[in-house]
Amino acid sequence: MNLPPLREVIAAHGLSASKALGQNFLLDEQLLDRIAAIPGNLRDRAVLEIGPGPGGLTRALLRTGARVTAIEMDRRCLPALAELEAAFPGQLRVIEGDALAVDPASLFDRPYAVVANLPYNVGTALFTGWLSGESWPPAWTSLTLMFQQEVAQRIVAQPGTPAYGRLAVLAQWRSAAKLAMKVHRSAFTPPPKVMSAIVHVTPEEIPAGVSAKVLERVTEAAFGQRRKMLRQSLKGLPGALEALETLGIDPQRRAETLSIAEFVGIARVLTG
Known part of the structure; x- marks a missing residue:
């Protein structure tokens, strides 16, 4: 045409x-x-x-x-x-x-x-x-x-x-x-x-047992203060620091060092 x-x-x-x-x-x-x-x-x-x-x-x-x-x-x-x-x-x-x-x-x-x-x-x-x-x-x-x-x-x-x-x-x-x-x-x-x-x-297929809203809250908190350690950036999110301990994630790490699977893992613990 x-x-x-x-x-x-x-x-x-x-x-x-x-x-x-x-x-x-x-x-x-x-x-x-x-x-x-x-x-x-x-x-x-x-x-x-x-x-x-x-x-x-x-x-x-x-x-x-x-x-x-x-x-x-x-x-x-x-x-x-x-x-x-x-x-x-x-x-x-x-x-x-x-x-x-x-x-x-x-x-x-x-x-x-x-x-x-x-x-x-x-x-x-x-x-x-x-x-x-x-x-x-x-x-x-x-x-x-x-x-x-x-x-x-x-x-x-x-x-x-x-x-x-x-x-x-x-x-x-x-x-x-x-x-x-x-x-x-x-x-x-x-x-x-x-x-x-x-x-x-x-x-792609969604990982089991994870709420999208919870993951959004976790990433918002973690990257909202990306220069700070997770123990500081996630302390305002109920249960987040306990989730790090459960998963064996060092709270002294910063958000940009975590893999997507680790973020999904934190959200899964908090979703449960």
Whole structure:
């Protein structure tokens, strides 16, 4: 299908990336097609996209045969997305609204993949929301998400590295997270000040006897004072220091030295 180049679409609708909305437009169609290919075959699959903007990634997803539901809060972009709806009949549904206020479960009656060039200012909040909750496996089959490279590295970080923290534990304790692609700042309009990267996350089997809420509380306490020893950072969490003793974890260690399995172990003791 012959669609006008994205630059023409942006010019025709008088669009410019909004700093307040954390927007940076990606216009390289070949790069967008590579991103759309990361989750695997999307033909006839439900896909959730957040912040499509003028529709660059949207059109790449539609070309795969995916059935896309896109949530966009910038009203200026809706006419450009309406043109895509017309070009791909029955494949695209656009919802105007704030993705943080929309429950994806209300949008789909079947499993769906999430693919998004996330707005920088809400990316982490959306990501942790998708990772949380006691119900597992989740309704989403995979997350393919663009972040600032620094955030992406925090998601896939290993214990003992500077980037390792709460985000890594929450992303990896019951999911597989990998850095799928780095994206140079020059690929965007306007170019952001930082490099970007795409993280691909797929759910795995949940460890038995562990509450997600408890693990979230443990990691929040442990990494909230990451320079302090565990005996100090966890002392405000009832039962946490006793859990360390039960598991034989030295309370003089710092949070970044603990493996994900050790955090899960602490949460399991506190869950029980």
